Amino acid sequence: MTVSAREARAGWLFLSPWVVGFLAFTAGPMLFSLWLSLTHYDMLKPPTVVGLENYREALSDERVGTALYNTVFYTALHVPSQIVLALGLASLLRRAGRAGGFFRTLLYLPVMTPPVALAAMFLLLLNGQNGAVNEFLGWFGFQGPNWTTDPVWIKPGLVVMSLWTVGSTAVLYLAALTRVPLERYEAAQLDGASPWRQFWHVTLPGISGTVYFTVVVNTIASLQVFTEAYAMFFGARAKASAEGDAALFYVIHLFQEAFGSLRMGYASALAWLLFAVIAVITVVQVRLSRRYVHYEGERS
């Protein structure tokens, strides 16, 4: 065997677990799911092919509309507030000097909290009558809303709760901020640029790659939001309440159709619709990034 043939064989051997896993748990399931989405399948009888009927049903299903609206609404609120807060916190952390490690730890701790525990805590912290959040707002004369029962305020409440886990994004920004060359700030200061102008013309271009990355990743994750909302408003809770509808996110609906109603074909169609939505939004973001994102030392 030649050296290169031996190297190729060794390479493929090392890669083989991934190749097998890709076929068994990614590529295979994708094809399977695409076919399933064209069938009715309840796991009791064999699947029956129904063409595009599942997609037609999904597009006229009121609950799909609600779920999609809720999810996009949540994402539109969650992603920008997450990014702005993370950037603010990272800038603050940079000034913390030797205490930076302490604050970074504190910021990161909520990321370690199991989301179900978080959901239980925030059901009470956000409680309209005696929750700590509204008590705090009361100190400043604000009458806080019923975050956990008023359908208008449920999604903003979930966004407020999500801000508590901003630590991982803030740590990323902190790392990016420390890579912006100090000379650029010095040059800007010599030109008499105000802190605000320095932020727009030095900081933001310097970290735009990181900002872009976190926007894309946070958006994809946020469109699949499930755990906290499910733990708080679904499950064994008896009635399909008004709260439930206001917190009905897309993956929750998909989960209920698949594993509650055992409509596997319909759920597969729902999954592909979500995939299409995520793909479109991601492509738009990639297009926009070409105009605004600068990479250090690379083609812009």
Add this chain to the structure above:
Amino acid sequence: MKRVAAWAALVVVAVAFAYPFWWLVSASLKDRAHVFDNALLPRPFSPGNYVEVWQAVPLLTWIGNSVAVGLAAAGAATAASALVAFGFAMFRFPGRGVLFGVVLATMMLPAAVTMVPVYLEWHALGLATTQVPLWAQNLFGSAFYIFLLRQFFLGLPREVFDAAKVDGASSWRLFTSMALPLARPGLIVVFVFELKAAWTDLIKPLIYLREPELYTLPRGLKAVLDRFGEGGEQQWELVLAASAIATVPMVLLFLVAQRHFVRGTVTQHVE
């Protein structure tokens, strides 16, 4: 003046991030009548909540399940991802670039797309109501960790490996006795990240676990919330005691393995 403003802001941030933890622990030690009072210290002090919830539900079993599933998931993900990453980093062969592109592409695939068909696969294998689906997929490596460890392996000095190869060391030997020890920091990052992911995951246990004896801690906690919380018996002090029990181990692990968590987060940044 600017320094003072920055420090004031940091103190506000510190209080905002620490308060919910303080509140959780404090409220979990209050009696039922005072659990909503937001008082900083639990008065009357009732640690009995912990005993009561510990007796009402099998918390120890759930913790054991979470530890077992977490170690299996983290161990499998680390070993398999390291193997594959080494393949990508060390050997040149046709198709390697395309294949690595596919690895990166799978990172963008929403988990919801494969949720139903993968469940049906485990069902066909007769394993859909066991803990196996919670960790076994990790035996094939995971895209993000492969990417991360490949970066680690690429950073190792190539000449050392070439020299060992000339001396007749096999590829497997290069991997186990040279690459793995050198990549230890990266392996720890992968291990603690996957351990955290398994410890906090709810959706897979919801899909796969039917028997309460098999529940992991988050799934058990959801059952506690359903039984003692909203729409249940309204014994929030028990819900909070269980939540505190679920939170503390991960927080402790974080304090021990801090550096690795932060490094893992930063390397998540695909450059």
